[in-house]
Amino acid sequence: MSKYFFSILLLFAVFLVQSQEITTDTVKKEIRQEESKSKTTTKAVVEKTTDSVPVKKDRYGLRVGVDLYKLTRGLYDKDYKGVEFVGDFRLTKKYYLAAEIGIEDKTTDDDRLNSTATGTYLKGGFDYNMYNNWLDMENLITVGLRGGFSTFSQELNSYKIYNPDQYWGEIPPITEGEKYTGLTAAWAEVAVGMKAKVFNNIFVGFGVQLKLLLANKDPDGFENLYIPGFNRTYDGSFGVGFNYTVSYFIPLYKKQVIIPETEKKSPKK
Amino acid sequence: MKKILYFLLVFTFGLSGCEKDDICDANTPTTPRLIISFYDIKTPSVKKNVTRLKVVGKDQPEGIIFNEGGADITKYLTSGDSIAIPLKTDEDSTTFSFILNSDNTNPELANTDQITFNYSRQNVYVSRACGFKTIYKLNTQIPFVKIDSGNDGIWMQDVRVYNPNIEFENETHVKVFF
Numbered sequence: 001m002s003k004y005f006f007s008i009l010l011l012f013a014v015f016l017v018q019s020q021e022i023t024t025d026t027v028k029k030e031i032r033q034e035e036s037k038s039k040t041t042t043k044a045v046v047e048k049t050t051d052s053v054p055v056k057k058d059r060y061g062l063r064v065g066v067d068l069y070k071l072t073r074g075l076y077d078k079d080y081k082g083v084e085f086v087g088d089f090r091l092t093k094k095y096y097l098a099a100e101i102g103i104e105d106k107t108t109d110d111d112r113l114n115s116t117a118t119g120t121y122l123k124g125g126f127d128y129n130m131y132n133n134w135l136d137m138e139n140l141i142t143v144g145l146r147g148g149f150s151t152f153s154q155e156l157n158s159y160k161i162y163n164p165d166q167y168w169g170e171i172p173p174i175t176e177g178e179k180y181t182g183l184t185a186a187w188a189e190v191a192v193g194m195k196a197k198v199f200n201n202i203f204v205g206f207g208v209q210l211k212l213l214l215a216n217k218d219p220d221g222f223e224n225l226y227i228p229g230f231n232r233t234y235d236g237s238f239g240v241g242f243n244y245t246v247s248y249f250i251p252l253y254k255k256q257v258i259i260p261e262t263e264k265k266s267p268k269k
Numbered sequence: 270m271k272k273i274l275y276f277l278l279v280f281t282f283g284l285s286g287c288e289k290d291d292i293c294d295a296n297t298p299t300t301p302r303l304i305i306s307f308y309d310i311k312t313p314s315v316k317k318n319v320t321r322l323k324v325v326g327k328d329q330p331e332g333i334i335f336n337e338g339g340a341d342i343t344k345y346l347t348s349g350d351s352i353a354i355p356l357k358t359d360e361d362s363t364t365f366s367f368i369l370n371s372d373n374t375n376p377e378l379a380n381t382d383q384i385t386f387n388y389s390r391q392n393v394y395v396s397r398a399c400g401f402k403t404i405y406k407l408n409t410q411i412p413f414v415k416i417d418s419g420n421d422g423i424w425m426q427d428v429r430v431y432n433p434n435i436e437f438e439n440e441t442h443v444k445v446f447f
Contacts, residue, residue, distance in 0.1 A: 112293075112400025161392060162293055162399045163300040165355035167326060167333055168363075174392070174401075222394050 056257040059138065060090045063195075063203065065247020070102065079107035082228075086245050088127060093257070096127040098144055098191075100243075104228035112160040113225065114173075119152020119183075121229025127191070138249070140195040140205070147188055148211070150229045153181040156222060180219030185227045187213045187239070201249040206242070213237035293399035298437055300402045302353040303386065306441040310426050313446055316350040323371035324354055327364035327383075332371075342372055353438060358403040362387045369424050382425050383418040386443075387411055388435070407433040407442070 067084035074081045084102035091097055100123040107116045125146035131139055158173040193207025211230055214237075218224055226232055230239050293299070309317040323345050325332045332345035333354055339346070356363045364385040370378045388405040395402050407413070412430045417423045427446040435442050 110397055110400075113397060159392075160400045161300060161358045161403050162395060162401065163355065163358055163403070164295070165300070165302055167329070167355045168357050171359045223397070225397055 056136070057254040058090075058093060058257050059249075059251045059254055061250045061252040063088050063090075063247045063249045065203070065245045067100075067102070067243040067245050069242060069244040070104070079109060081105040084243065086243070086247060091126075093255075094129050096129065096140075096142070096144075097124075098127045098146070099124045100146075100229075102229060106226050106228070107157070108225045108232070110225070112162060114157040114159070115222075115225055116155045116157060117152055117224070117226040117228060118155075119150055119228040121148060121150035121152075121227075123148040123189070123229060125189075125191075127193070131194075138197050138203075140193075142191070142193050142195070142207075144191045144193075145188065146191055146209070147186070148229050149184070149186045150227050151182075151184050152228050153179060154183060154219060154222070154224060154226075155179040178222075180222060182217075183219060183224060184215070184217045185213065185224065185230060186215040187211050187227075187230050187237075189241070193243075195245070195247070197249075201251070203247045203249060204245065205247070206244045209241035209243075211239035211241060213239065291398040293396070297395060297399055298402070299395060299399055300355075300358060301404065301435050301438045302355050303405075303435055303443065304351060304353050304438060304441050305443045305445055306351040306431075308444055308446045310446040317447070318348055318350050319369060319447075320348055321346045321370055321372055322348070322352070323368040324352065325366045325368065326354075327366070346372065351441065356386060356388065356405055356435070358390065361389060366418060367425065377421075380421045380424040381418040382423050383416050384425070384428070385414045387413065405435040407435065409433070413443070 064085065064087045067086060070082040070084045082102060082104035084100055086098075086100045088096040088098040101121070103120045105116065105118045107114065123146045125144055127140070127142035127144035129140045129142050131141040133139055156176055156178045158175040160173045161171060189209045189211040191207055191209045193205055195203045195205030197203050213227075213230065213233070216224055216227070216233075216237075224233055227239075229241075231241050233239060307317050307319050309315045323332045324335075333352075334344050335347035335349075335352065336344045338344070354365060362385055364383060367382045367384060369380045369382075373379055387408040389408065391404050391406070392401045393404055394400075407430055412433065413428060415423065415425060415428055424447050425445050429444045429446070430442070431444045432440055432442045
């Protein structure tokens with residue numbers, strides 16, 4: 001599926017670049033003959049230039065963005081307010097330093113409990129790009145690891161007493177309003193995601209995260225039902241997350257690509 | 270790669286779909302009932318079965334159901350040597366009428382005693398699915414007040430608090446000798 005997705009994106013990208021370069025096309029054609037180094041755009045030219053490998057340069061820099069899922073969720077979910085900023089910095093051809101920082105305010109309304117968790121979190125780690133890009137494309141399919149840390153507070157809004165014997169009837173929920181502050185949690189997560197360059201330096205991407213809770217400071221006489229950044233807690237220590245990001249790439253420098261021999265022999269992608 | 274993505278998506282949606290399904294397990298210790306055991310007044314170490322005892326909470330139209338499968342009248346009756354009765358979770362005292370021989374054809378044989386249990390309450394967190402439970406502690410000074418309801422004498426000759434901390438249902442809290 002992802003292959004087709006990128007193929008379509010590639011197609012669009014080709015159109016985009018083509019339409020932009022129409023005016024200079026004639027000029028460039030001549031240069032191409034001499035240098036055969038310039039970045040090519042159409043497939044036809046790609047085939048011609050595979051014999052003499054062009055000097056390819058990868059762009060390195062900082063990508064910053066925002067999680068649209070969290071940002072827009074506040075519009076339709078009255079129990080949620082939150083924002084997450086994402087960033088990554090390209091270290092090597094395949095590795096990226098990656099971090100997320102966010103703030104969340106989430107009211108969890110369970111059958112018997114209603115509580116609100118508020119706090120900030122920071123996640124840091126790296127992404128490994130598994131996708132082999134064509135030419136100057138800069139798409140990513142990443143697998144990464146993160147360490148996450150959150151500091152937050154939790155407020156118990158209301159609760160019900162569970163009484164299997166209903167002889168005296170159901171009593172209404174108790175609204176206590178107790179607030180537990182100074183709570184912390186730490187976790188590790190495996191993040192799988194993809195980012196596609198839609199135009200110029202703008203990327204859109206989505207990712208899912210599997211989380212494993214490592215440390216969790218529960219309040220006295222209660223439990224952390226939601227941890228900002230970690231999301232809902234389950235009986236075990238696992239959690240899941242999702243994000244949909246739009247980010248902007250700030251190019252800082254370029255590095256020449258050294259194409260390994262094996263790749264040259266079987267240029268499948 | 271594709272497979273991993275699919276797996277993660279399915280996993281994520283699977284989990285989010287489960288959210289509302291977590292049900293409080295019946296085996297989880299939640300709000301306990303008061304466990305009363307009946308003993309022979311003559312030989313206090315020996316348990317004694319009550320005869321057709323009915324327990325009715327004050328201002329309640331019906332008795333406490335002891336026998337789920339029973340008929341209209343018999344489901345409120347017990348002839349065992351111990352009972353479990355619910356205390357109020359929103360008040361610090363609960364009053365019951367203990368009616369011995371309650372369905373006897375001769376009404377004069379029925380004997381009603383009224384007993385009020387006084388306690389303090391504490392709400393304790395159990396889990397996301399169960400919410401909170403209430404645990405009780407019978408008052409040290411006056412844990413109960415026993416009065417004769419009607420002029421048929423008191424059949425519960427001696428009542429003793431055995432364990433004032435009502436937290437679990439697997440232990441006797443109050444012993445009644447008759």
